[in-house]
Amino acid sequence: MTLLGVAVRNIKRSKLRTALTLAVVAIATLFFILLRTVIWSWTSASEFSAKDRIATRHKVSFVMTLPKRYAEEIAQIPGVKAVAYASWFGAKNPKDESDFFATIATDPKTLLDVYHEIQTTPEQKQAWFENRRGALVGDALAKKEGWKVGDKVTLTGSIYPGDWEFFVSGIYTTTTTNVDRSTLYFHWEYMNESLTGARKDQVGWILANISDAGASGRISKEIDAKFGERDLQTVTMSEAALNQSFLGMFSAVLKAVDIVSIVMILIMGLIVGNTIAMGVRERTNEFGVLRAIGFLPKHIAQFVLGEAAAIGLFGGLIGVALGYPFVNALVGRALEENMGNMFPQFRVQPGIAALGLALAIVLAMAAAVLPARKAASLKVVDALRRVG
Amino acid sequence: MSESHNFGGKSDIIALSKVSKTFWRGKERLDVLQDLNLTMQEGSFEALMGPSGSGKSTLLNLIAGLDVPSSGSLKVAGVELSQMSEGDRAGFRAANIGFVFQTYNLLPVLTAVENVELPLLLAKLPAAERRKRAQTALRVVGLEDRMDHYPRQLSGGQEQRVTIARAIVGDPKIIVADEPTGDLDRHAANEILNLLGKLNTEFNKTIVMVTHDPAAAERASICHRLDKGALAL
Numbered sequence: 282m283t284l285l286g287v288a289v290r291n292i293k294r295s296k297l298r299t300a301l302t303l304a305v306v307a308i309a310t311l312f313f314i315l316l317r318t319v320i321w322s323w324t325s326a327s328e329f330s331a332k333d334r335i336a337t338r339h340k341v342s343f344v345m346t347l348p349k350r351y352a353e354e355i356a357q358i359p360g361v362k363a364v365a366y367a368s369w370f371g372a373k374n375p376k377d378e379s380d381f382f383a384t385i386a387t388d389p390k391t392l393l394d395v396y397h398e399i400q401t402t403p404e405q406k407q408a409w410f411e412n413r414r415g416a417l418v419g420d421a422l423a424k425k426e427g428w429k430v431g432d433k434v435t436l437t438g439s440i441y442p443g444d445w446e447f448f449v450s451g452i453y454t455t456t457t458t459n460v461d462r463s464t465l466y467f468h469w470e471y472m473n474e475s476l477t478g479a480r481k482d483q484v485g486w487i488l489a490n491i492s493d494a495g496a497s498g499r500i501s502k503e504i505d506a507k508f509g510e511r512d513l514q515t516v517t518m519s520e521a522a523l524n525q526s527f528l529g530m531f532s533a534v535l536k537a538v539d540i541v542s543i544v545m546i547l548i549m550g551l552i553v554g555n556t557i558a559m560g561v562r563e564r565t566n567e568f569g570v571l572r573a574i575g576f577l578p579k580h581i582a583q584f585v586l587g588e589a590a591a592i593g594l595f596g597g598l599i600g601v602a603l604g605y606p607f608v609n610a611l612v613g614r615a616l617e618e619n620m621g622n623m624f625p626q627f628r629v630q631p632g633i634a635a636l637g638l639a640l641a642i643v644l645a646m647a648a649a650v651l652p653a654r655k656a657a658s659l660k661v662v663d664a665l666r667r668v669g
Numbered sequence: 670m671s672e673s674h675n676f677g678g679k680s681d682i683i684a685l686s687k688v689s690k691t692f693w694r695g696k697e698r699l700d701v702l703q704d705l706n707l708t709m710q711e712g713s714f715e716a717l718m719g720p721s722g723s724g725k726s727t728l729l730n731l732i733a734g735l736d737v738p739s740s741g742s743l744k745v746a747g748v749e750l751s752q753m754s755e756g757d758r759a760g761f762r763a764a765n766i767g768f769v770f771q772t773y774n775l776l777p778v779l780t781a782v783e784n785v786e787l788p789l790l791l792a793k794l795p796a797a798e799r800r801k802r803a804q805t806a807l808r809v810v811g812l813e814d815r816m817d818h819y820p821r822q823l824s825g826g827q828e829q830r831v832t833i834a835r836a837i838v839g840d841p842k843i844i845v846a847d848e849p850t851g852d853l854d855r856h857a858a859n860e861i862l863n864l865l866g867k868l869n870t871e872f873n874k875t876i877v878m879v880t881h882d883p884a885a886a887e888r889a890s891i892c893h894r895l896d897k898g899a900l901a902l
Contacts, residue, residue: 282783282799284790290778570774573735574788574835575763577756661735665770 284580288587292595294560299592302556306596306645307603309549310637314604314629315612316542317636320535322616322627329459329625330520332494334395335501337487340514343369346483347513354507360491360500365391366484368469372436372445374426382422382619383461384436386469389417395488398457405430405451413471415450419462421618423452436465441472459625462618546640554648557589561652568656569664578657585653586646593645597638604637605629681744682842682875683709683732688741690727690898701727703898704741709891711842714869714876716889723895725879726847732877733766733845734758746842763791767836767874769865771848773828775820775835782807782816785834792839806834809872810864826857833864837874844868846878850885862888 292299337355339345349366356364370384389410393399401409401417408430409415418428428434432449447467455462473481491500501517508515561568568581613627690702701724709715717725730736731743734750735758743751746765750758775784786803794802807816810830820828829849836844846865850858866888868874878889886892894901 282779282786282790282796287776287779287787287790291776293778566772567774567776570768570770571787572759573733573762573768575759575791577759580791662730665730665735 284583285587288584289591291560291584291588292591298556298559302553302592303596303599305552306549306593306641307599309545310597310600310641311604311607313542313546313637313640314601314633315608316538316545317633318608318613318627318629319538319624320542321630321633322624323531323535325626328521329457331398331457331459332497332519332521333491334520335489335491335497335504335517336520337489337501337504337515337517338485340505340516343485345513346480346485347487347515349482349484351508351513351515352484352487355487355489355504358500358503358507360493360496361489362492363391363394363490365395365488366469366486367392367488368472368483368485369440370438370467370472371440372438372465375435375437375444378437380425382425383464385464385466386472387466388469389415389466392466395490396460397490398455398460399453400456401451401453409450412448412450413468414446414448416447416465416467417451417453418449418465419618420452420454421462422465423449425463428452434465441475443475457625458617461620546637546644549641550644550648553589553592553645554652556592557585557649558652558655560588561585561656565656565659565664568659569661569666572659572661573665581659582653582657585656586649589645589649589653590642593642594638596645597641600641601634601638604634680711681708682711682713682746683707683877684742684744685731685738686742688731688738688743690724690731690736691739701898702731702738705898705900707893707900709875709877711875712869712873713891714866714889715878715891715893716886717877717879717893717895718881718883718886719895719901724898725895728895729845729847729877729879732843733768734762763788763839765842767833767839767841767844769829769832769836769844769846769849771851773820773825773832773852775828775831777820780817780819781812781823781831781834784820784831785838788835788839802838803834806838807831809837809868810834824857825853826860829853829857829861830864833861833868837868837872841874843875843877846876848880849878850880850882855884858882858885 337347337351339347346368352364352366355361365388367385367387370386372384374380393406409417416434423429428449430449430452434447434449436445436447438445447465453462469484491497497519501519504517505515571581608627608629616624616627685705685707688702688705689700692699692701705728717728719725727736731738732745734745737743737753738751741751742749748761750761753761776787779787782800782803785806786799789799789802804813804816807813810833812827812830812834815823815827820831823831844865849865850861853861862885865876865878869876878885880886
């Protein structure tokens with residue numbers, strides 16, 4: 282038996298109160314870990330971007346299109362290995378229009394050259410190449426929608442109105458987490474053949490693989506310079522820069538998430554402080570007896586702080602233990618499958634878990650400082666007077 | 670430091686000379702003890718009686734080193750306590766005084782033997798030695814078969830015996846008991862008084878007991894009566 286051991290065992294005194302306090306600490310720690318993982322995953326998305334891939338879009342906006350022939354011209358620039366183009370199609374499943382997933386019109390062969398992370402069987406790849414109505418579907422989307430290879434899928438176009446029929450030629454997986462697994466890719470030609478006038482032969486963006494990742498800046502400048510004198514000018518950037526510029530639009534959201542995570546853990550501290558203060562008030566007589574038999578004020582403070590630390594430790598450990606499956610298996614899996622480009626890897630980082638646990642302990646102890654000082658400063662005779 | 674008087678072969682373990690204790694309630698002055706002179710011999714069993722407000726608990730607090738007099742000299746176990754700091758008095762209490770309270774105040778999360786071991790955490794003793802001493806103290810009070818019981822599993826009399834074991838585990842010279850039988854029925858009270866008597870006669874502990882109970886006071890060899898802060902003749 283040690284002084285600290287006695288302090289820790291004191292948390293068993295009021296089981297219901299302790300259980301509720303531990304629950305508060307655990308939940309606060311769990312959500313701290315979740316929110317911090319959101320920030321980490323979002324801000325680190327660029328780290329998972331392919332370094333050898335650049336994207337070219339209309340200089341004004343993503344919404345405005347480029348002529349398809351730009352892709353052919355980009356392919357001629359030295360250092361460019363492969364070029365693909367794509368257009369945002371924006372179709373929905375008429376059975377459930379609230380169910381969002383990406384539908385992208387592209388050139389199948391060049392897409393798979395540029396996105397080497399996209400994997401499917403040679404048979405399914407060939408089937409997709411040969412079928413103009415064929416679609417390559419991410420495994421997460423196929424699982425969610427219950428689609429299998431060979432299924433006929435009818436989607437309703439919003440940007441390109443009408444009912445569009447597709448056949449699932451293949452189901453893809455990815456070798457990295459930066460490509461999301463909930464996209465339906467189909468033949469750009471199938472879309473283009475139905476278009477007329479200014480919408481015909483247009484693409485949303487152009488992707489290029491380059492031979493030297495270190496040359497992305499130079500090649501991007503070359504591409505933009507090439508089209509600098511044209512009516513439709515371009516802006517080209519690395520995939521990482523593209524993600525970062527996208528991230529910049531959400532800096533306020535990230536800041537809010539950051540603040541909420543701190544506020545949550547501070548509220549936890551106040552609740553623990555209240556619990557400890559109640560316990561101290563109820564045990565004034567016991568502290569009087571301990572002081573009488575020779576314990577010093579510092580020992581009494583150690584009892585109170587030790588108890589708070591134990592609550593922070595056990596509550597924090599429960600929060601961390603729940604945090605891993607909650608974040609990794611539940612939230613993380615859903616985000617990686619459906620928003621892989623924004624959250625390429627949504628997993629609890631050991632540093633974040635350790636920070637959550639440390640904050641739970643430190644803040645619980647900090648919240649107990651005032652009750653501990655109050656208990657330690659009790660005059661022995663006054664405390665004993667409350668004995669009876 | 671160790672100066673003491675000697676009467677008939679036994680020395681004074683407690684000596685109060687012109688001790689006064691004054692409290693202030695706002696601007697109101699309360700003279701609880703006034704110019705008190707009192708000695709108690711080592712190995713004696715003495716009772717303090719008196720009506721409520723007579724100052725007996727204040728006197729017990731002074732003897733136990735829980736408080737200091739406003740004036741006068743207070744020597745306990747050869748140590749002058751009147752000028753001693755709170756920290757030094759805590760060490761003095763741990764070494765020399767055992768406490769028995771009316772309400773037992775055992776820690777509910779600790780077993781009987783752990784409660785008894787508690788004061789020894791302040792001593793630099795190996796864990797095994799601490800546990801051995803706590804078990805011995807519980808044997809002395811007749812609770813060797815209740816060592817691993819929690820306070821809630823013990824009767825009032827048994828809890829008070831654990832308190833007494835906690836009081837003697839550090840082998841103090843003096844045991845101060847504040848209404849030790851106040852919460853007990855007659856049978857349990859007699860057991861506790863027998864135990865205190867045994868500690869006095871067999872272990873030579875000096876016992877100072879505050880009580881309202883005449884039957885308890887009869888067990889003491891000397892009974893001091895206080896009234897309005899002074900010893901009644």
